[in-house]
Amino acid sequence: MEFKVLSTCGEARYGKLKGTHGETETPCFMPVGTLGAVKGVTWKNVKEMGYSLVLSNVYHLYLRPGLEVIEEAGGIHSFTGWKDLILTDSGGFQVFSLGSLMKLTEEGVEFCSHLDGSKHFFTPEFVIEFEERIGVDIGMVLDECTPYPATYDYAKHSMERTLRWAKRSIEARTTDRTALFGIVQGGVYEDLRLKCVEEITRLPFEGFAIGGLSVGEPKEEMYRITRLVAPNLPSDKPRYLMGVGTPEDILEAVEAGVDMFDCVMPTRNARNGTLFTSYGKVNIKAAKYKKDFTPLDPNCDCYTCRNFTKAYLRHLYVSREVNSVILNTIHNLHFYAKLMEGIREAIKEGRFAQFKEEFLRKFRGEGS
Amino acid sequence: MEFKVLSTCGEARYGKLKGTHGETETPCFMPVGTLGAVKGVTWKNVKEMGYSLVLSNVYHLYLRPGLEVIEEAGGIHSFTGWKDLILTDSGGFQVFSLGSLMKLTEEGVEFCSHLDGSKHFFTPEFVIEFEERIGVDIGMVLDECTPYPATYDYAKHSMERTLRWAKRSIEARTTDRTALFGIVQGGVYEDLRLKCVEEITRLPFEGFAIGGLSVGEPKEEMYRITRLVAPNLPSDKPRYLMGVGTPEDILEAVEAGVDMFDCVMPTRNARNGTLFTSYGKVNIKAAKYKKDFTPLDPNCDCYTCRNFTKAYLRHLYVSREVNSVILNTIHNLHFYAKLMEGIREAIKEGRFAQFKEEFLRKFRGEGS
Numbered sequence: 248m249e250f251k252v253l254s255t256c257g258e259a260r261y262g263k264l265k266g267t268h269g270e271t272e273t274p275c276f277m278p279v280g281t282l283g284a285v286k287g288v289t290w291k292n293v294k295e296m297g298y299s300l301v302l303s304n305v306y307h308l309y310l311r312p313g314l315e316v317i318e319e320a321g322g323i324h325s326f327t328g329w330k331d332l333i334l335t336d337s338g339g340f341q342v343f344s345l346g347s348l349m350k351l352t353e354e355g356v357e358f359c360s361h362l363d364g365s366k367h368f369f370t371p372e373f374v375i376e377f378e379e380r381i382g383v384d385i386g387m388v389l390d391e392c393t394p395y396p397a398t399y400d401y402a403k404h405s406m407e408r409t410l411r412w413a414k415r416s417i418e419a420r421t422t423d424r425t426a427l428f429g430i431v432q433g434g435v436y437e438d439l440r441l442k443c444v445e446e447i448t449r450l451p452f453e454g455f456a457i458g459g460l461s462v463g464e465p466k467e468e469m470y471r472i473t474r475l476v477a478p479n480l481p482s483d484k485p486r487y488l489m490g491v492g493t494p495e496d497i498l499e500a501v502e503a504g505v506d507m508f509d510c511v512m513p514t515r516n517a518r519n520g521t522l523f524t525s526y527g528k529v530n531i532k533a534a535k536y537k538k539d540f541t542p543l544d545p546n547c548d549c550y551t552c553r554n555f556t557k558a559y560l561r562h563l564y565v566s567r568e569v570n571s572v573i574l575n576t577i578h579n580l581h582f583y584a585k586l587m588e589g590i591r592e593a594i595k596e597g598r599f600a601q602f603k604e605e606f607l608r609k610f611r612g613e614g615s
Numbered sequence: 616m617e618f619k620v621l622s623t624c625g626e627a628r629y630g631k632l633k634g635t636h637g638e639t640e641t642p643c644f645m646p647v648g649t650l651g652a653v654k655g656v657t658w659k660n661v662k663e664m665g666y667s668l669v670l671s672n673v674y675h676l677y678l679r680p681g682l683e684v685i686e687e688a689g690g691i692h693s694f695t696g697w698k699d700l701i702l703t704d705s706g707g708f709q710v711f712s713l714g715s716l717m718k719l720t721e722e723g724v725e726f727c728s729h730l731d732g733s734k735h736f737f738t739p740e741f742v743i744e745f746e747e748r749i750g751v752d753i754g755m756v757l758d759e760c761t762p763y764p765a766t767y768d769y770a771k772h773s774m775e776r777t778l779r780w781a782k783r784s785i786e787a788r789t790t791d792r793t794a795l796f797g798i799v800q801g802g803v804y805e806d807l808r809l810k811c812v813e814e815i816t817r818l819p820f821e822g823f824a825i826g827g828l829s830v831g832e833p834k835e836e837m838y839r840i841t842r843l844v845a846p847n848l849p850s851d852k853p854r855y856l857m858g859v860g861t862p863e864d865i866l867e868a869v870e871a872g873v874d875m876f877d878c879v880m881p882t883r884n885a886r887n888g889t890l891f892t893s894y895g896k897v898n899i900k901a902a903k904y905k906k907d908f909t910p911l912d913p914n915c916d917c918y919t920c921r922n923f924t925k926a927y928l929r930h931l932y933v934s935r936e937v938n939s940v941i942l943n944t945i946h947n948l949h950f951y952a953k954l955m956e957g958i959r960e961a962i963k964e965g966r967f968a969q970f971k972e973e974f975l976r977k978f979r980g981e982g983s
Contacts, residue, residue, distance in 0.1 A: 286938065287938070289938070311933070316926060316930070326924075540693070563650075568650055569886075573657060
C-alpha cells in the first residue's frame with residue numbers, strides 16, 4: 248500500500264491511497280458492504296458515484312459465506328464482483344456487541360453466532376489469516392473495542408490488551424498485499440489514548456485507526472478524542488476514524504486530520520426513509536411530502552433527484568416498496584460522495600474551514 | 616392508439632403498438648409495476664432491457680397514493696417518472712380476490728381496502744374516469760373476473776355482466792388519449808367465450824384481452840381457451856392475455872395469436888430466488904450452488920450474469936440481502952425481454968415453430 252499526503256489545510260489533509268486493487272483519494276468515505284454487498288445498490292452504482300474503496304466485515308463474512316467459499320472463489324474480489332479496494336473491519340466491534348454471547352480471554356474471543364448460536368473463536372492471528380486469505384486490500388487488526396461508559400481501569404486494561412494483540416497481529420502477517428492498520432483505543436481518557444498512540448505507532452502498520460468512538464459517547468467526547476489522537480498519529484500514514492459518521496462528524500474529524508471514514512448511516516438511514524440533503528435531513532415519510540412534486544434536493548444530480556419527486560419517494564416508502572430502498576440509497580451514498588469530493592477540493596484549494604462553515608450553515612438551516 | 620400487424624407466422628403475429636407516450640413492438644411482455652414501480656429495478660434498468668410498456672393497477676394506485684396525488688402530479692407518468700407506455704389493469708382481479716371483503720352488484724363492486732379495511736365502491740364508469748384522469752396509455756375496463764372452478768351458470772352470468780359493464784365503459788369514455796381494451800370472460804366454457812367474443816368485439820375498443828385465465832385452471836384449459844379465443848378476436852387489434860405467464864405459456868399463446876402479456880412471475884420469482892435461464896429454472900438457494908463460481912446463465916448478457924456467480928447470488932439470497940432482489944430481478948426481467956425479442960425475430964423470419972421447439976427443448980432439458 249502506498250499513501251501520500253498531497254495538500255494540507257490546517258490539520259486537514261488531501262491525499263492518495265493506493266492498494267493492491269486500486270486507489271482512492273482521501274479524505275474518503277467507505278460505503279459499508281457488511282456481507283460483500285452495499286445494501287440497495289449495485290457495484291455499478293457504487294463505482295459511478297465515485298467510490299473506489301468499500302468496507303466489509305470479517306465477522307460477517309466468516310459466518311456467511313465462510314472462508315472456504317470466498318477462498319475457492321479466488322478471494323473476496325472474485326467472490327463479490329467488486330474490482331476496487333476493500334477494507335475489512337476485524338469484526339471486533341460486532342463480537343463485542345454480542346455482550347453475554349461473547350467470552351474474552353488473553354488468547355482471543357469466543358463468541359456465539361448471531362445466526363445460529365454456534366460457538367466460534369477469533370484470535371488476532373486468525374483475523375489476519377482470514378484477511379490475507381480472502382485478499383482484502385486493507386485489513387484491520389482484532390482489537391478490544393472499549394465500550395462507553397467504561398471506568399479508567401477497564402479502559403486501561405482494554406487498551407493494553409489491544410496493544411498486545413496488535414503486536415501479535417504484526418507477527419502473524421505473511422504478505423504485504425494486504426495492508427494492515429492498527430487501532431488506537433483508550434476510551435475517553437486522554438492519557439490512555441496518547442499512551443496507545445505512542446506504543447502502537449512503533450509497530451510497522453500501514454495506517455492507524457481511531458477505534459472505540461461512536462459507541463454512544465457524547466459528540467463532544469468524540470470530537471475531543473479525535474482532535475487529540477489524529478494529529479499525534481504519523482503524518483505520512485492514513486488515519487481512519489472507525490464507524491463515523493454524520494456529515495458534521497466527518498467535517499469535524501477531517502479538520503482534525505482524519506483521512507478515512509465508514510458508517511452505516513447513509514445506507515441504513517436510506518432504508519429508514521431519512522435522507523441527507525444540502526439543506527438538512529429529510530424524513531421522507533412525512534405527510535407534508537404527499538404532494539411535494541419537487542426533487543428531494545435541487546442541488547443534487549443523482550439519479551433519484553434528477554428523475555423523481557419527494558411525493559413519489561414518499562409513496563414508495565409508505566408502500567414499503569423495495570424501490571424505496573434503492574432510490575434512497577442511491578441518493579444518500581451520492582450525497583456522501585459529493586460531500587467528500589467537496590471536502591477534498593476545499594483542502595486542495597486551502598479553504599476547508601470556509602467549506603465546512605458554509606456546508607454546516609446550509610445543512611443545519613432548513614432540516615425537517 | 617395505433618396498432619399494426621407487420622408479419623405473421625401461422626397465427627403468431629409481429630406488430631407495433633403506438634400509444635400516447637411511446638411505442639412497443641409486439642408480442643410484448645409488460646413488467647408489473649403494481650404501485651407505480653417495478654419491484655427491485657429502476658426505470659433506467661427497465662428501459663435498458665428494452666421494455667417500453669409497463670403495467671400498473673387501478674385498485675392499488677387508487678388506494679395508494681390515490682387519484683388526487685397522481686392527478687396533481689400531472690398524471691401517472693409525471694408521478695412515477697416512467698416516460699413510456701403504461702397500461703393499467705382495472706383492479707377487477709384484485710377486488711374479486713378479496714372474497715368476502717367484496718360485494719358485487721349490477722352497479723359495481725363494493726370492497727374493503729386490504730390496507731385498512733376502509734370501504735370503497737368501483738363502478739365501470741369510475742375506473743374509466745380514473746384511468747383517463749391519471750393519463751394511462753391503455754386502460755382496461757372493469758370486468759367480473761370469473762374464478763376457477765365456476766359452474767356454467769355462474770360463468771354465464773358473470774360473462775354477461777362483464778358485457779354490460781363493457782358497454783357502460785365505452786359510454787363513459789371522454790378521450791382517446793387513453794385507449795381502452797375490452798375483456799373476454801366466459802370461464803372454461805367454449806360457447807360462453809365465443810358469445811363474449813362476438814358481443815364485445817362489436818364495441819369500439821382499441822384492443823381486446825382474454826381475462827379469467829391463469830386463475831388456477833389446469834394448463835390445458837388455459838391453452839384450449841386461448842387457442843379458441845385469440846384467433847377469433849379482430850386481427851387488426853392487439854390481443855392481450857392477462858396475467859400470463861411462464862415462458863411456456865407465452866410461447867403457446869403467441870402461437871395462438873396473442874400479442875401482449877403481463878405477469879408477476881419474473882419479478883416475484885426473483886424475490887423468491889427462482890431464476891429463469893435458457894436451460895431452465897434455477898432455485899438459487901440450493902446448496903449445490905454454494906461453490907458454483909460460474910454465471911447463472913452463460914448465454915445471458917444481463918448485468919447480473921456478466922458480473923456475478925451463482926455462489927454470490929446464493930450468498931445474497933440466503934443472507935436476505937436486498938441486493939439479491941435487485942440482481943435477481945434484473946436477470947429475470949432481462950430473460951423475459953430476450954425471450955420476447957427472440958419470439959419477435961422468429962415471427963418476422965417465419966420460423967416461430969422452430970424457435971418455440973428449440974427454446975422449450977433447452978428450457979425443459981436441464982432445469983433444477
